[in-house]
Every structure is written in structure tokens, then in C-alpha cells.
Amino acid sequence: MYLLSGVLDFFTSLNGIFYTLSYLVGGIPFGLIYGKFFGGVNIREVGSGSIGATNVLRALKAQNPKLAKRIAILTMLSDALKGVVILMIAKAFNVSFEAQWFMAFLAVFGHCFSPFLKFEGGKGVATCVGVVAVFLPLEAILGILMWLVVGKLLKISSLASLLGVFCGVASSFFLHPEIPHITTHTPLVLMMVVIFYKHIPNIMRLIQRKEQKVI
Known part of the structure; x- marks a missing residue:
């Protein structure tokens, strides 16, 4: 009974509600819906079977081809903005920064392991960029610039994303040795770990030089 009471208290608390919403909203498969x-x-x-913009x-x-580009861009924006x-909304309710960072992680985790797709999903890159931009816009911009340059030169989406x-994450250690309000880089590192995990098949193809280019 005490365990059940504790679970109910958690999911009915302000933080618990926002944690749940972050995971559920993060899991919305916009790419699948738009496709x-x-x-x-x-x-x-x-x-690849992914729900991200590249596969769209x-x-x-x-x-x-023209519609494909528009829908891919729409997918990317939707995935970024859902987090x-x-x-x-959480900021408007004065949710703590520690809780907000955990929400950011849960949004990325939800996209990668969507509850609506039997815990499958996308690679999490766009969602990660979106939530990081809320807290660390310069790091997000640097990550986007790297993605654009690598994507333009090599035309390999997975490599550009990785x-x-x-x-973005590495630059945070130099630009913000202590992340404002939480002092730790743990949420950023965890998001990167999840994203790299979801890219393992791509990484293997990159090593084997079999990864397809986006033309």
C-alpha cells in the first residue's frame, strides 16, 4: 500500500505530471504521422525504418521530391519543438531547473523509445537540439553548424548528426564548465549516449563504409 501510495503521489505531483508529459509528447511520431x-x-x-526527417x-x-523535402523539414521542426x-509550459509553472533538465532528457528518450511504437522510435537528434537550445542556445547553434557543414560536404546524414x-555537447564543457543552475553536464551526456546508442547500426555502416548518402 505504501508503495502504491508513493507511486500515486509521484504521478500526481507537479514534477511527476511534467515528467510523464515530456515522455509522452517526446514519443509522438510526427514523421510517421506526416508520412x-x-x-x-x-x-x-x-x-532505416526510423521516424525521423531523413527517413521521411x-x-x-x-x-x-519537392513534397518530400517540405515534409522532412516539417518533421524536423516538429520533433525539435515538441520538447x-x-x-x-513547465517554466510558466515555475518547475525547477533540475526538473526541466530531466524533462529535456525524457523528451529525447521518448522520441527514441516511443510508447506509441512499442518503444521503438527515431534517433533523437532534432528533439535534443530543441531542448538544448532552451538552456544553452550557443551550444545548440554550434551543433547545428557542424551538422550543416558535414552534411553539405559529405552528404551523410548519420555522420553529420553524430x-x-x-x-554541441563537447562545446558545453568549454563554454559552460558548470551548467547554469544545475552545475553538472550529466543530462547532456546522457542525451548524447542515447543518441549514439540509437545510431549503432549507422556507426557500423560508417566503419564499413557502407552508409548511404542523402542526395
Whole structure:
């Protein structure tokens, strides 16, 4: 009874409600929704099976290249903003910074292991950039710049994403040796670990030089 009471207290507390919302909102598979609605395609059955923007582009490109680019951009923005929106609401309710950072992690975790897709999901990059931008905009910008440069030069989405995330997280150790309000880099590192874990198949293909380019 005490355990049940404690669980109920947690999920009905302000932090517990926002933690739950962060995970659930983070898990919304916008790429899958847009792919089916705009293109009639189940992107989980195409290419990598990921619900992210790159696979949306790959799935819709054959039938309508212009539409594919627009939907891929829409997917990327939606994935980035879903974490931002819930954090902005939390700020309005004066949720602590420690709780907000945990919410940021849960949004990324929810995208990667969506409760709506039997705990499968995307790679978490766009969602990570969105939530990090709320707290550390300069690091987010540096990560985006790295992603753009590598993507433009090499046209390998996974490599651009991995280097972009690494650049953003690594730069935080120099720009903010102590993260404001929480002093620790743990949430950033955990997000990077989850993202790299989701990229393991891509990393293996990169090592084998078999990773496809986005043309």
C-alpha cells in the first residue's frame, strides 16, 4: 500500500505530471504521422525504418521530391519543438531547473523509445537540439553548424548528426564548465549516449563504409 501510495503521489505531483508529459509528447511520431497523411507511406517499412526527417525524405522522395523535402523539414521542426513546448509550459509553472533538465532528457528518450511504437522510435537528434537550445542556445547553434557543414560536404546524414551532437555537447564543457543552475553536464551526456546508442547500426555502416548518402 505504501508503495502504491508513493507511486500515486509521484504521478500526481507537479514534477511527476511534467515528467510523464515530456515522455509522452517526446514519443509522438510526427514523421510517421506526416508520412501516412501526406504521402500514404508507412516510413517504418522504408529505408532505416526510423521516424525521423531523413527517413521521411527517403520514403517520399520517389513519388514527389519537392513534397518530400517540405515534409522532412516539417518533421524536423516538429520533433525539435515538441520538447521545447513542454519545457516552456513547465517554466510558466515555475518547475525547477533540475526538473526541466530531466524533462529535456525524457523528451529525447521518448522520441527514441516511443510508447506509441512499442518503444521503438527515431534517433533523437532534432528533439535534443530543441531542448538544448532552451538552456544553452550557443551550444545548440554550434551543433547545428557542424551538422550543416558535414552534411553539405559529405552528404551523410548519420555522420553529420553524430558530429553535430558531439560538437554541441563537447562545446558545453568549454563554454559552460558548470551548467547554469544545475552545475553538472550529466543530462547532456546522457542525451548524447542515447543518441549514439540509437545510431549503432549507422556507426557500423560508417566503419564499413557502407552508409548511404542523402542526395
